[in-house]
Amino acid sequence: MTVPAIQTSRLTKDYGLGRGLFDLDLEIPQQQVFGFLGPNGAGKTTSIRCVMGMIRPTSGSAHVFGLDCLRDSVAVKRKVGYLPGDVPQFGGMRGNEVVAYFGGMRGGADPHRVRELAERFDLDLGRRFREYSSGNKQKLGILLAFMHSPPLLILDEPTGGLDPLNQQEFYRLVREVRDAGATVFLSSHILSEVEHVCDRVGIVRGGRLVRVAELDDLHRIRVHRVELEFADGAVIPERAIREADGVQDFVVDGRIVTCTVHGSFEPLMAALRGVPVTNLVSHEPSLEEFFLEYYREGDELAVRP
Amino acid sequence: MSWLYALRQGRWGIAGFSALAFVITLLNTIGFYRIAGNTPTERAAFARSITVLAGQFTVLLAPPFRADTVGGYVQFRVYGALAILVAVWAVAAAAGTRGDEERGLLEAVLATGVSRADAIASRFLAFAMGGVVVAAAAALGFVLGVDRTQDAIDAFSVLGASVLVAGIALACYSLALLVTQLVSARFAAAGAGIVLLALFLTNSLSRTIDALLTWRVLSPFYYYDRSQPLSPGGNFDVRATEVLFAIAVVGAVAATLAFAFRDLGSPIARLPVRAHPPVRDISHVPFWRAPIVRGLYDRRFGLVVWMAGFAALAALFVVLTKQIVQPLLAIAALRPYIDSVIKGDIYPSFLGILWFAFGQLLIAGYAITQVGRWSAEDGDGRLELVLSQPVSRRAVVLERALVLGLGALAIAAAGAVGVALEARSQAIVLDTGRLATASMLLVPFAGFFAAIGSLLAARVPRATVGVLGGFAFVTYFIDQLAPVFKWPAWVEDLSPFHLYGRPLTSGVDGTGLAIMVAVVLVGFVASALLLERRDVGA
Secondary structure, three states: OOOOOOOEEEEEEEEOOOOOEEEEEEEOOOEEEEEEEEEOOOOHHHHHHHOOOOOOOOOEEEEEOEEOOOOOOHHHHHOOOEEEEOOOOOOOHHHHHHHHHHHHHHHOHHHHHHHHHHHHHHOOOOHHHHHHOOOHHHHHHHHHHHHHOOOOEEOOOOOOOOOHHHHHHHHHHHHHHHHHEEEEEEEEEHHHHHHOOOOOOEEEEEEEEEEEEHHHHHHHHHHHEEEEOOOOOHHHHHHHHOOOOOEEEEEEEEEEEEEEEEEOHHHHHHHOOOOEEEEEEOOOOOOHHHHHHOOOOOOOOOOOO | OOOHHHHHOOHHHHHHHHHHHHHHHHHHHHHHHHOOOOHHHHHHHHHHHHHHHHHHOOOOOOOOOOOHHHHHHHHEEEEEEHHHHHHHHHHHHHHHHHHHHHHOHHHHHHOOOOHHHHHHHHHHHEEEEEHHHHHHHHHHHHHHHHHOOOOOOOOHHHHHHHHHHHHHHHHHHHHHHHHHHHHOOOHHHHHHEEEEEEHHHHHHHHHHHHHOOHHHHHHHHHHHOOOOOOOOOOOOHHHHHHHHHHHHHHHHHHHHHHHHHHHOOOOOOOOOOOOOOOOOOOOOHHHHHHHOOHHHHHHHHHHHHHHHHHHHHHHHHHHHHHHHHHHHOOOOOHHHHHHHHHHOOHHHHHHHHHHHHHHHHHHHHHHHHHHHHHHHHHHOOOOHHHHOOOOOHHHHHHHHHHHHHHHHHHHHHHHHHHHHHHHHOOOOOHHHHHHHHHHHOHHHHHHHHHHHHHHHHOOOOOHHHHHHHHHHHHHHHHHHHHHOOOOOOHHOOHHHHHHHOOOHOOOOHHHHHHHHHHHHHHHHHHHHHHHHOOOOOO
């Protein structure tokens, strides 16, 4: 049995006042693209920094390919390509000097791989870092993470600043390295990004992992907004609809009923059995809307797995 | 940008420099009564010894006037140094403005509808208020330190001295602000520092080099030195003070114009970028691949500038030594005092104090700039990316220490070459072995500051430079004041300036060297351990 690429056990980083990361249990098998979703301040970057050994957890542990992230941090980082949330400043250094500097720390970088990545992202390594646009800085960060073909990539919001074409190129690159055997752990608050590349998704909120799902599961737990128009004279089965499993936000306006349906439509359909419905409109929210719904401040989780 | 916001941005600078100004003034004022004696004869003798001492510091301080009085002594000893202190603060504050620009803060402020002129004016006003606070703190130190049973305080004298401090601070700030508008953000601090240092030296060297007399009118420090209000009978040159404030206003207006005409994030004039085909290859320079070498190569331009500047200043100080010592020797009345103060050969003794005292300050400055870079790497995320490579935190600290040590060694060696070559042409006989020793001792001296800085950077990276700069000033004044207050030896040993000793005349102080090396080792080991346990990037 192969060891997981990343495994955390009750990983906690408590900053006080309810901030931080709490009891993160995560297991990411090898050769998988795992998306770590959450709004700003949810604990995504804290989780990543714990795994990278940048910050010491208050309790719990994190392992990469079976290696302890703190005790074996140097060995761990040999296996990891890392893109931080903010690409650091390199001032007047040229792009190719930055690459050589960090390549040198790994005993040298593969020049063919560097050239290939620079060409794919149309990145001019002859320019000074200070002259780069934010998108080019991000491309350089991606190049630094991928250039040594690591078995694990940990990428903190990797597409920030990239234009759509380069985003697509990035998604292709992620799929390629996954197909070549690498594991990718990327954090994001962009659901379309997850749809594009991830095999599995973890959703984090308020420092706690609230759900891990296959991408298909994510689709299944989506919320639908439904508008029903009943025929003239039809008796609206208000009670049956209201009590149907998964139905919420029930509103009656004349012959029109609106509600939201969580999960399967079956309970709603059962409630409507025998009642003439002249029109039914189901609006499937985008992943973004779903995400907002999921994380609505102060609410209990809108979606129950 | 409101001036209140700008004031908030600079609050730590104001607090730190005010505290320094207060403590330095208070201690020196109290110290006067400890060392100057009580009778007119004792004080006259004290004033003569101060005159001899002043000869060694002529490149830093204006000559004393009525050093037999507390006002004259504090004017010479403290208010001369305060000009340097506020100039350093001005450079840091002006460079900080460009730093805010690099971080995007200024862009955000301008986007709110604040005009560029308002942005500069707010900064200027906030610094002016800070200058007033620092001047008031210094005045308070003097007032509290004066023994009123022996001396009366002339309020107008104190006010005059305070006005001068505020004036030189503002003049330096506006000139630094102007320079920072002209160069790229990368060279803002260095550019402003070089310009102010050049203006300072133009004035101070004109005391011994006649060729500079016509140029010193360009220096704000010249107008500062024209007045000696605390000295009884000393003058307060109203015209010179007006010029000082005029420089401040003109500099600020010019800085505003420069800011109005340049692009945000760019200097006022940029060299055109040559068109070139896109580069896709990694740099082929082999230096990037070797640990330590890559650190030195990364700093190559700065290091070359430091080496060249250090060597040139070293040579200049040899020339100054010759020019200072010869006239002093010609004054027969001073000979007994010179003999009592100077032990051994007079030229090496003067050179040891003149150059190596100044060289210590410079090399401490080098160490602080390197430490500043370490803490900046922490703040801008570069350390996080370095630590994401397969290198341990201990290795990072070790590499930093070695890069700094080798850099300091190269600078010290350049200084030794400068001294040796110029001494030969000035017919000053120096012991080559002692010159080499004195120069090489600057390496553990720099390491002392770097180790303390490394410790601070591992624990409180954001406060490192400020605290280390304060530490440098405090330890410098420990060395200066310990003999005055007869502090115990262990207090003196807290100061690397004392631990360095007088190697050019007395050889290596083994105890001092051992303590410096111990601090270097303990400091770096402890900082490595602290860094191991500290969160990075959080």
